[in-house]
Amino acid sequence: xxxxxxxxxxxxxxxxxxxxxxxxxxxxxxxxxxxxxxxxxxxxxxxxxxxxxxxxxxxxxxxxxxxxxxxxxxxxxxxxxxxxxxxxxxxxxxxxxxxxxxxxxxxxxxxxxxxxxxxxxxxxxxxxxxxxxxxxxxxxxxxxxxxxxxxxxxxxxxxxxxxxxxxxxxxxxxxxxxxxxxxxxxxxxxxxxxxxxxxxxxxxxxxxxxxxxxxxxxxxxxxxxxxxxxxxxxxxxxxxxxxxxxxxxxxxxxxxxxxxxxxxxxxxxxxxxxxxxxxxx
Numbered sequence: 001x002x003x004x005x006x007x008x009x010x011x012x013x014x015x016x017x018x019x020x021x022x023x024x025x026x027x028x029x030x031x032x033x034x035x036x037x038x039x040x041x042x043x044x045x046x047x048x049x050x051x052x053x054x055x056x057x058x059x060x061x062x063x064x065x066x067x068x069x070x071x072x073x074x075x076x077x078x079x080x081x082x083x084x085x086x087x088x089x090x091x092x093x094x095x096x097x098x099x100x101x102x103x104x105x106x107x108x109x110x111x112x113x114x115x116x117x118x119x120x121x122x123x124x125x126x127x128x129x130x131x132x133x134x135x136x137x138x139x140x141x142x143x144x145x146x147x148x149x150x151x152x153x154x155x156x157x158x159x160x161x162x163x164x165x166x167x168x169x170x171x172x173x174x175x176x177x178x179x180x181x182x183x184x185x186x187x188x189x190x191x192x193x194x195x196x197x198x199x200x201x202x203x204x205x206x207x208x209x210x211x212x213x214x215x216x217x218x219x220x221x222x223x224x225x226x227x228x229x230x231x232x233x234x235x236x237x238x239x240x241x242x243x244x245x246x247x248x249x250x251x252x253x254x255x256x257x258x259x260x261x262x263x264x265x266x267x268x269x270x271x272x273x274x275x276x277x278x279x280x281x
Contacts, residue, residue: 004058005113007051008072012106014044015079019103022095026173034092041099045083048076062132064139067267071109073135074262075102077143085147089183093173097150130205137201141194142258145230148187149255152248155180159245177244184247185237192230199223222261229254 021037055063063069082098233250236242
């Protein structure tokens with residue numbers, strides 16, 4: 001077992017324990033586990049950074065060229081983004097919704113490892129200086145929109161409990177609807193520029209790799225569709241005054257489209273952005 005996979009497994013264990021503690025925290029009225037959950041999550045994130053560093057040393061390029069690498073990188077970006085939001089908002093409940101997403105990504109990555117990590121072959125296009133720029137912007141944008149997705153889910157749950165007047169233990173840990181809507185807007189404000197920079201840097205990378213800025217590859221097409229979706233949400237919030245439930249639903253649907261663009265297109269469709277193509281197979 002290589003050291004990066006060992007570190008990956010340690011990271012998964014830390015994230016899993018932290019997620020369980022976050023869920024316990026929000027599902028009970030009096031039990032306090034958030035402090036331990038945060039420290040364990042921070043520890044897992046440190047191990048995750050080390051795992052990605054050793055993977056980079058092993059393969060010689062930004063580690064997102066295979067399914068295992070992409071899932072790990074996405075989870076890393078998601079946890080890192082949550083940590084930044086947690087430092088700002090100190091919302092325990094946000095961890096109970098974001099961290100399970102990271103754990104799911106890591107569990108799927110672990111299943112890929114058990115099935116045999118894809119062989120890595122040197123691909124000249126991965127050596128471009130634009131490749132790490134493109135994937136960093138893209139995955140950070142995905143991660144920020146992942147937080148918006150979690151905030152949207154929380155908004156709908158909060159609204160439903162208020163309307164039905166049936167309050168679970170979760171209700172008392174949820175922030176106000178205004179705070180959740182504010183998180184949604186801040187995610188859009190940061191995520192949309194990151195997504196835009198990801199698409200622009202991807203086009204520059206494509207030109208250096210394939211001699212053209214845009215080829216209407218399935219991945220590019222779905223990225224553009226998702227970009228227009230979030231552009232519509234941003235326009236609606238700034239010009240029309242969209243807030244609350246509508247904005248939450250838009251954020252949820254947008255993230256589902258992002259996940260399909262990330263996984264569905266890579267696994268189900270043929271194109272230059274599939275994992276096989278990235279590995280030069």
